[in-house]
Amino acid sequence: MPEWPEMETYRAMLTKHVAGKSIRSVEIAREKSVNVDAEQFKRELEGRTIWFIERRGKYILFHLDNGKRLLLHLMLGGLLYYGSDEQDRPDRTVQVTLTFEQGHLYFIGLRLGFLHYLSVKEVEARLAELGPDPFDKRVTxxxxxxxxxxxxxxxxxxxxxxxxxxxxxxxxxxxxxxxxxxxxxxxxxxxxxxxxxxxxxxxxxxxxxxxxxxxxxxxxxxxxxxxxxxxxxxxxxxxxxxxxxxxxxxxxxxxxxxxxxxxxxxxxxxxx
Ligand SMILES: [Zn+2]
Missing domain, CATH: 1.10.8.50 (Helicase, Ruva Protein; domain 3)
Structure with a gap:
């Protein structure tokens, strides 16, 4: 399962490729990977801009321009891939695809893992029990x-x-x-x-x-x-x-x- 170093690497990669970018379209191949009805998920996400990407523990949070968040946990077997064109896609089963003007972000192996669309309040409730980051200044x-x-x-x-x-x-x-x-x-x-x-x-x-x-x-x-x-x-x-x-x-x-x-x-x- 990806841990701090893997998720920190993803945070940096996602920041480089999708921060500040608008989501053109959303494709959901496995509805269970998201927390709302697929049609609603698409409606909510299409046209939204990702302001920035945050990592908390093994979670990634996509901050959206409407104040909502996408909360990602890869669990066991989850992977991310960013392809620049239709040919550049992984030879894996993709559960969710976010398409941007310049590329596609593929969420792979999201079986135990998930991508949830949540309000700030919902995110905070979900992560309330999470201990601090090992590099948190408070962890002296x-x-x-x-x-x-x-x-x-x-x-x-x-x-x-x-x-x-x-x-x-x-x-x-x-x-x-x-x-x-x-x-x-x-x-x-x-x-x-x-x-x-x-x-x-x-x-x-x-x-x-x-x-x-x-x-x-x-x-x-x-x-x-x-x-x-x-x-x-x-x-x-x-x-x-x-x-x-x-x-x-x-x-x-x-x-x-x-x-x-x-x-x-x-x-x-x-x-x-
Ligand atoms: Zn030894």
């Missing part, structure tokens, strides 16, 4: 510690909990834990001050590095996009079960925790 080291300390859960479960912080998921939780040298199954109550501090800095480093490299998406955003997916082969532990650790050569362990895949180096990451 002290604030970060306070969010994790005293909780009985394991480190990975806390990192992927969108109420604690928004944007981190399965992959980057493991990458962050590895970078901090802490096992993802460690109980938060066992982490000392220096370990929490290492985690805080690891979180920023891992997310920023991955976003700078375009995250791990399987499809570029445009035909000539060479950034998106640049992190695909750069994960240090995630999806590398059995492969040698980049730091020490020990085989990476793949296990499961709360029905989530977990990857870690048994040598570099401390168990206690």
């Amino acid at each position: 080291l002290e604030n970060f510690k306070a969010r994790l300390q005293g909780k009985r859960s394991a480190l990975k479960n806390a990192l992927v909990d969108q109420h604690v912080l928004s944007g981190i998921g399965n992959c980057y939780a493991d990458e962050i834990a590895f970078t901090a040298g802490i096992r993802p199954d460690r109980k938060l109550t066992t982490l000392d001050e220096t370990e929490l501090e290492r985690l805080y800095h690891a979180m920023h480093k891992v997310l920023r590095d991955a976003a700078d490299k375009g995250g791990y998406m399987e499809l570029p955003f445009t035909r000539d996009d060479e950034l998106t997916g640049g992190y695909n082969s750069q994960c240090l532990v995630y999806d590398r079960g059995g492969e040698p650790c980049v730091q020490c050569g020990t085989a990476i362990v793949k296990t499961e925790m709360s029905s989530r895949k977990v990857f870690y180096c048994p040598n570099c990451q401390k168990e206690s």
Whole structure:
């Protein structure tokens, strides 16, 4: 599932290609991907201009010129593609297409994911429980510690909990834990001050590095996009079960925790 770096890459790409542009037409191939009747969705959207694009956690918000928003969550398997002409379209099943004067924005794999047309109030209600962004100025080291300390859960479960912080998921939780040298199954109550501090800095480093490299998406955003997916082969532990650790050569362990895949180096990451 796309996480902070992937959605941040999409935010930048969308800003470049569709911010300030008017929606000429809308095509809906799967009505369940949107929250209102397809005809109404088209009526509301056609002719609207997208003022700007915001990311909150793993969500993307398209701010429209009528004060309303399109709220996008890609969930598992969702992708975006922007094609400049009819020939330039992905060989995938497209659920929603927004057509602009100079191109088409394709929403792909929106099965669990969705594109919802909402008022500001509705958006705020939907995202009310969302924790702050890892880079939010309010998430200082002290604030970060306070969010994790005293909780009985394991480190990975806390990192992927969108109420604690928004944007981190399965992959980057493991990458962050590895970078901090802490096992993802460690109980938060066992982490000392220096370990929490290492985690805080690891979180920023891992997310920023991955976003700078375009995250791990399987499809570029445009035909000539060479950034998106640049992190695909750069994960240090995630999806590398059995492969040698980049730091020490020990085989990476793949296990499961709360029905989530977990990857870690048994040598570099401390168990206690
Ligand atoms: Zn190692």
